[in-house]
Amino acid sequence: MAEDERSRVAPESSSSPNPNPCPICLGPITQDSYLDQCFHKFCFNCIVRWTNIIASKHSCGPSSVKCPLCKTENLSIVYGFDGSSFQRHYVNRDLRNSEFFSEAHRYRLKCYYTEPGNLADKVKVSSYWKSHKYRQQNRWLHDWLRREIQAVTQEEDVDIIVHHIFGVIDSFRRDAVKHSKISTETKQEEFKLLVSQAVRPFLMGRSDRFVYELELFLASGLKIDAFDRVYIKHLGWNIPEISKGEEEEEEPDGTHEHEPSIPYLYILDQDSDDN
Structure with a gap:
């Protein structure tokens, strides 16, 4: 009887582990992200936190980081790929505080x-x-x-x-x-x-x-x-x-009011921690 129970449970438990987990959190990968040189795949939040932790250990923040798997130096994290374009989060650079990125x-x-x-x-x-x-x-x-x-x-x-x-x-x-x-x-x-x-x-x-x-x-x-x-x-x-402006600018002829447009995708380089 015990053997029958084990045989019924075994197939279910053997198929439960995720075959391709995030190497950092070991859970299912959320928001596929890749290091730009070795292309190892991680959760976006996991690999951003990893790079931030490594950067915090240096008095002068590094411009690259070693992959936690293969130790290859990488300059950025590639994410948000939609089939034709992608976004990049550069190591040790936060555009939210950047002087040039207005x-x-x-x-x-x-x-x-x-x-x-x-x-x-x-x-x-x-x-x-x-x-x-x-x-x-x-x-x-x-x-x-x-x-x-x-x-x-x-x-x-x-x-x-x-x-x-x-x-x-x-x-x-x-x-x-x-x-x-x-x-x-x-x-x-x-x-x-x-x-x-x-x-x-x-x-x-x-x-x-x-x-x-x-x-x-x-x-x-x-x-x-x-x-x-x-x-x-x-x-x-x-x-x-x-x-805002000092005075209202004239719009091109034929301008009409209409409903606000809503971005169908808007990902900016930032650590989007939902926790």
Whole structure:
């Protein structure tokens, strides 16, 4: 009788252990996360705590950490992979306290995880191309590119990337002036392809969305702060630091109020401890 009971329990108990537990907590992995060099997998909270503990043992916080399994040096934790893009939490760096990563950077990063709705129609992107405004210089483009790349990569030193992308855009503009007989549709597709190819090594899965955001900014014809206010108002967000201004900026023609947009995913580099 006892043997029969054991035989009934044995298969159930043998299948209960998790075949791929988190190496730190030994439980099921929550929020899959990987170290960027060895690609060992952990719970996000577990590996962030691990890196914080290691960093706290040094008087000067290290910029890398050894994997608890293979001892390989890693610079960051990769997480939030959605099939085309991912997030990174860098060792010993908290963007919440970073001087360069402002509220405006956070808002721009948040935009990349939010459906923009009909904003392209509001700023009249199609009219921007049909009226050949793409041949004109935009005096605020360089500063916008710098902040945008900083926000998306969550890196402060992006001067080389910005210089490269700005050069591609300016070269396209000057070439468009010389070859004015090429159709608008062809020029728009050429622009999107050139910029996408230029940013893909740096932004990877966010390259196409970057091109879309770039078109919105250029087509709006607005200064950076005015563009921000129009964008935030369109999405129905409340960001006082950005929304307020000395006077109400004129929005592009055809602007209409609508329900607030809600981000479908918003993960920022931080230790999100639910406990």
